[in-house]
Amino acid sequence: MPNNILDIVLSPDKINKEAFLYNTTPVRWVYFGRKFHERARIEAELGERFYCQDIARMHNIVADDIRQEFVQWIDSLNKLNGSNIGWWFGSISSRNIYRSSIFQYCCYVEILERLWQDESQRPEFIVVESPALAKTILKWGSERKIVIKLTGKNKIPGIIFRYYTIFFFRWVNFILCTIMRRCACTILGIHPDTKINDTKNLVIISSYIHPTSLSETGKFSDRYFPFLYEYLEKNDRRIAVLPTFYGFGYNYFPVFSRIKKSKTNFIIPDQFLTITDYCHAFMYPFRLILEKIISIPFNTINYSEVLKEDRLKDTFGDSLEAILFYRMVMRLKDAGIKTERIIDWFENQAKSRALCAGFRKNFPDIKVIGAQIFLHYPNFLSLAPSISEFEAEMVPEVLLQTSAYQCKLAAMFSSALNCTPAAALRYSHIFNTKSDTRNDSSQIRERTILLLSSFDIEETLELLSQIKKIMEKLSRDVRILIKFHPDIRKEHIVNKYGAGTWPQRLEIYEGNLSDAMKTASLVISKSSSSMVEAAALGIPVIFLMNQTKLNFNPFDRIDSPLISECFTTDELENSISRYLALTNDERNHLKKSGDYLRDLFFTEVNDATLSPFINKLISNNT
Numbered sequence: 117m118p119n120n121i122l123d124i125v126l127s128p129d130k131i132n133k134e135a136f137l138y139n140t141t142p143v144r145w146v147y148f149g150r151k152f153h154e155r156a157r158i159e160a161e162l163g164e165r166f167y168c169q170d171i172a173r174m175h176n177i178v179a180d181d182i183r184q185e186f187v188q189w190i191d192s193l194n195k196l197n198g199s200n201i202g203w204w205f206g207s208i209s210s211r212n213i214y215r216s217s218i219f220q221y222c223c224y225v226e227i228l229e230r231l232w233q234d235e236s237q238r239p240e241f242i243v244v245e246s247p248a249l250a251k252t253i254l255k256w257g258s259e260r261k262i263v264i265k266l267t268g269k270n271k272i273p274g275i276i277f278r279y280y281t282i283f284f285f286r287w288v289n290f291i292l293c294t295i296m297r298r299c300a301c302t303i304l305g306i307h308p309d310t311k312i313n314d315t316k317n318l319v320i321i322s323s324y325i326h327p328t329s330l331s332e333t334g335k336f337s338d339r340y341f342p343f344l345y346e347y348l349e350k351n352d353r354r355i356a357v358l359p360t361f362y363g364f365g366y367n368y369f370p371v372f373s374r375i376k377k378s379k380t381n382f383i384i385p386d387q388f389l390t391i392t393d394y395c396h397a398f399m400y401p402f403r404l405i406l407e408k409i410i411s412i413p414f415n416t417i418n419y420s421e422v423l424k425e426d427r428l429k430d431t432f433g434d435s436l437e438a439i440l441f442y443r444m445v446m447r448l449k450d451a452g453i454k455t456e457r458i459i460d461w462f463e464n465q466a467k468s469r470a471l472c473a474g475f476r477k478n479f480p481d482i483k484v485i486g487a488q489i490f491l492h493y494p495n496f497l498s499l500a501p502s503i504s505e506f507e508a509e510m511v512p513e514v515l516l517q518t519s520a521y522q523c524k525l526a527a528m529f530s531s532a533l534n535c536t537p538a539a540a541l542r543y544s545h546i547f548n549t550k551s552d553t554r555n556d557s558s559q560i561r562e563r564t565i566l567l568l569s570s571f572d573i574e575e576t577l578e579l580l581s582q583i584k585k586i587m588e589k590l591s592r593d594v595r596i597l598i599k600f601h602p603d604i605r606k607e608h609i610v611n612k613y614g615a616g617t618w619p620q621r622l623e624i625y626e627g628n629l630s631d632a633m634k635t636a637s638l639v640i641s642k643s644s645s646s647m648v649e650a651a652a653l654g655i656p657v658i659f660l661m662n663q664t665k666l667n668f669n670p671f672d673r674i675d676s677p678l679i680s681e682c683f684t685t686d687e688l689e690n691s692i693s694r695y696l697a698l699t700n701d702e703r704n705h706l707k708k709s710g711d712y713l714r715d716l717f718f719t720e721v722n723d724a725t726l727s728p729f730i731n732k733l734i735s736n737n738t
Contacts, residue, residue: 119235119238119240120261120262120263121240121262121263121264121265122238122239122240122241122242122257122262122263122264122265123135123136123240123241123242123264123265123266123267124241124242124244124250124253124254124264124265124266124267125241125242125243125244125267125268126243126244126247126250126266126267126268126269126271126272127244127245127268127271127275128158128243128267128268130161131158131161131162131241131243132267133162133163133165133166136166136240136241137165142164142165142166142167143162143165143166143167143240143241144167144169144237144238144239144240145162145166145167145168145169145239145240145241145242145243146168146169146171146227146228146231146239146242146243147168147242147243147664148224148227148228148242148243148244148245148249148664149243149244149245149246149664149665150217150220150245150574150664150665151245151574151664152574152577152578152581152662152663152664152665153574153577153578153581154245155168155243155663155664156581158243169231169237169239170663170683170684171227171231171664172661172662172663172664172683172684173661173683174227174230174231175223175227175662175664175665175666175667176661176667176683178223178226178227178230179219179223179495179666179667180494181226182222182223182226182415183219183494183495183497184529185414185415186219186222186414186497187211187497187502187529189412189414190208190209190211190218190502190504191502191503191504192412192504193208193209193409193410193411193412193423194209194502194504194505194508195504196410196411196412197209197409197410198504198508200407201442201473202400202403202404202435202439204466204469204473204505204508204510205434205435205438205439205442205466205469205470206404206427206430206432206435206466207426207427207429207430207432207435208409208423208426208427209505210434210465210466210498211497211498211502212465212497212498213495213496213497213498213666214572215430215431215434215465216426216430217246217422217426217429218419218422218423218426219495219497219666220665220666221246221248221249221252221419221422222414222415222419223666224244224249225249225252225253225256225417226415228242228253228256229256232260232262246422246425247271247272247275247276247421247425248421248422248424248425248426249422250266251421252417252418252419252421252422254266255417255418256417276428279425279428279429280428282429283401283428283432286431286432286433287398287401287432289433290398290432290433290436290437291398292366293365293366294394294397294436294440296366296367296368297361297368297386298386298389298394300368300369300372301368301372301384301386301387302386303369304369304372304373304376305376306372306375306376306384306387307387308383308387308388308451316354317352317353317354317456318353318354318355318356318454318455318456319348319353319354319355319356319455319456319457319458319459319730320355320356320357320358320383320455320457320458320459321338321341321344321345321355321356321357321358321458321459322357322358322359322360322458322459322460322461322467322468322471323338323340323341323357323358323359323360323461324340324359324360324361324362324461325359325360325361325362325371326339326362326363327363327364327370327371330371330374330375330378331374332374333374333377334374334375334376334377334378334379334380335378335379336357336378336380338357339542340461340489340541340542341459341461341487341489341541342541342542342544343539343541343544343721343726344459344541344726344729347723347726347729347730348729348730351730353456353730354381355380355381356381356382356383356455357380357381357382357383358382358383358385358458358471359382359384360437360467363603372384383448383453385440385441385444388444388447388448388451389440389443389444389447390447393440393443393444393447394440396439396443397436397439397440397443398436400432400435400436400439401432401436404427404430404432404435405428409423409424409427411423434465434466434467435466437466437467438466438467438469438470439470441467441470441471441474442470442471442473442474443474444474445470445471445474445475445477445478445479446474446478448478448479449478449479455479455482456482456483457482457483457484457485457730458471458475458482458483458484458485459485459487459729460472460484460485460486460487460512461487461489462486462487462488462511462512462515463488463490463498463499464486464498464499464500464501464505464511465498468486469505469510469511471484472484472486472509472510472511472512473508473509473510476509476513477509483513483514484512484513484514485512485513485514485515485516485729486511486512486514486515486516487516487538487729488515488516488517488518488522488526489516489517489518489538489540489541489542490518490542490645491518491522491645491648491670491717492522492525492526492670493643493668493669493670493672494525494528494669494672495666495667495668495669496668497529499526500525500526500527500528500529500530501515501526501529501530501533502529502530503529503530503532505530506530506532506533511533513534514534514535514536514728515533515534515535515536516535516536516537516538516728516729517535517536517537517538518537518538518540518543518717518718518719519537519540519715519716519717519718519719520537521716521717522537522717523535523536523537536728537719537725537728538719538725538726538728538729539719539720539721539722539725539726539729540717540718540719540720540721541721543649543717543718544720544721545630545649546649546652546653546714546718547714547718547720547721563591563593563594563595563637563696564594564595564596564597564635564636564637564638565590565594565595565596565597565636565637565638565639565640565692565696566597566598566599566625566632566633566636566638566639566640566650567579567580567583567596567597567598567599567622567639567640567641568598568599568601568639568640568641568644568646568647568650569598569599569600569601569604569609569641569644570601570641570642570643570644570668571601571603571604572643573604573608573609573612575642575643575662576600576601576604576609577609577612577613578642578662578663579640579641579642579660580598580609580613580619580622582660582663582685582688583596583619583622583640583688584619584622585685586685586688586689586692587619587621587622589689590621590692594696595623596619596621596622596623597622597623597624597625597632597636598622598623598624598625599625599629599632599646600624601644606624629646629649633649633650633653633655636650636655637655637656637695637696637698638655638656638657638658638692638695638696639651639655639656639657639658640657640658640660640688640692641657641658641659641660642659642660642661642662642667642668643667643668643669643670645670647659647670648670648671648713648717651671651676651678651679651709651710651713652710652711652713652714652717652718653710653714654678654703654706654707654709654710654711655678655710656678656679656680656695656698656706657671657678657679657680658679658680658681658682658688658691658692658695659671659679659680659681659682660682660688661681661682661683669681670717674713674716676709676712676713677706677709678706678709678710678713680694680695
């Protein structure tokens with residue numbers, strides 16, 4: 117008789133094992149959550165009589181199957197709710213999987229649907245992290261006449277209270293950061309540069325400023341747009357930088373002191389914003405809570421609870437910042453700022469949408485260019501604009517990509533986008549130092565595995581756990597290095613992982629990435645774009661799939677002998693052995709595949725490929 121009963125366990129501290137041990141068959145269960153370490157803890161606690169179903173491959177297939185439909189559904193929600201400009205700056209419309217859990221939860225429900233269709237695959241219980249996901253699955257089960265019991269229902273009020281508490285503290289934190297930034301700007305006497313008003317051929321570059329972006333003397337180095345400033349100046353363009361500050365906490369005095377010394381022109385939003393503008397932004401969270409979301413089902417399933425929870429759990433700092441940027445553009449118009457164009461580091465998120473909408477409304481005669489000088493991942497939905505965003509003029513007139521192939525990925529949800537390949541500014545070293553990096557394989561004196569972390573902490577911890585499982589099976593002459601993403605503090609990762617359990621063979625690499633790749637026999641990562649650089653240089657790459665959440669694979673649907681995709685530790689061990697056993701001749705032969713990948717993903721930096729940044733007319737190359 118088929119099992120038609122399902123238990124949902126919500127955020128457990130401990131699962132009542134006796135409730136499920138009514139026969140000798142291993143009890144089948146599934147974990148629906150992003151916390152890989154929580155799944156591992158529960159799995160160890162339950163013991164051998166319980167079997168955690170491996171859904172990694174199915175997860176990848178499901179995401180691929182429903183991706184297009186999901187974006188169309190969000191487009192529908194945008195059209196129903198998008199008359200309010202604030203909607204476009206929120207988590208739901210963002211489609212950003214690092215900010216919103218909606219796509220992830222839709223994948224979980226679809227996975228459960230497919231498991232339930234096969235009686236031999238039906239789980240006895242599932243573990244979820246989200247009350248809203250639990251409620252959605254309850255509705256799903258009720259419609260299918262499945263008997264479902266929710267364990268941990270009494271925890272929901274406490275979880276919701278915690279959401280509201282965090283919501284409040286995030287709001288207070290944003291206000292404090294904004295006040296400190298405005299105080300630093302005012303006390304240090306940083307005023308708008310009046311020369312900008314009279315400047316012809318002015319180009320505004322919207323970029324990010326980190327603590328290391330400005331030297332003590334005020335020299336500005338933009339890690340997002342190398343080569344561009346020199347090229348624009350050579351072509352008689354004046355530049356003003358519109359910064360987004362990242363990583364400063366509450367102390368803006370040091371960076372503003374350096375800005376005051378700098379020869380670079382900066383347009384600081386706080387120079388133009390008024391008290392009214394700040395108040396308008398600060399009231400946004402209250403409007404967020406009170407406004408009703410007009411919703412429709414996705415694939416016949418009602419996700420209204422998920423939408424409400426997603427909005428409540430949102431960090432919303434990006435939304436508040438976006439409102440300030442949107443209103444700043446209006447103040448720039450009032451101040452008489454004249455510019456030829458704005459070049460924005462465009463990730464299709466709140467701030468960039470605010471700039472696009474603001475400039476296209478208040479400066480209709482200037483060109484808005486979105487520079488996507490980074491790599492696309494199919495499941496990182498937000499990077500590719502959708503039809504509703506295009507129609508609402510939330511996207512630039514032109515998108516610049518690192519290659520024609522990247523243009524196709526950028527236009528996957530809206531073929532009307534105007535995309536063109538341009539210089540892959542941050543990847544010039546792939547062309548300039550190719551011979552120095554992998555020209556002579558005989559120079560590799562030891563077998564070295566290089567791990568590359570992403571900026572996501574949970575993903576980095578999962579990478580470390582998976583590598584640790586096979587580490588002792590590797591020969592002792594194999595060196596294992598890890599290079600952390602520049603936005604991750606190594607101390608934080610070591611403490612999170614556990615300093616006492618840190619693998620002894622794993623070395624933290626402190627040097628620059630190009631030097632690390634010179635000695636790497638093999639690169640392993642989850643979502644770091646640097647793995648594409650490695651493959652382009654002819655270095656074999658293993659993409660290690662996530663076990664409980666979405667994958668961000670830049671090599672999706674690309675067949676190359678340089679690339680392996682591994683879902684399990686057995687597959688990982690086999691791929692490592694195969695790549696480490698390559699002879700120098702075999703490695704040299706792989707360089708041809710590297711050249712193909714280099715030209716597929718990247719465009720060399722020269723005057724011709726830089727010209728799209730200043731061309732008056734840019735053709736549609738999608």
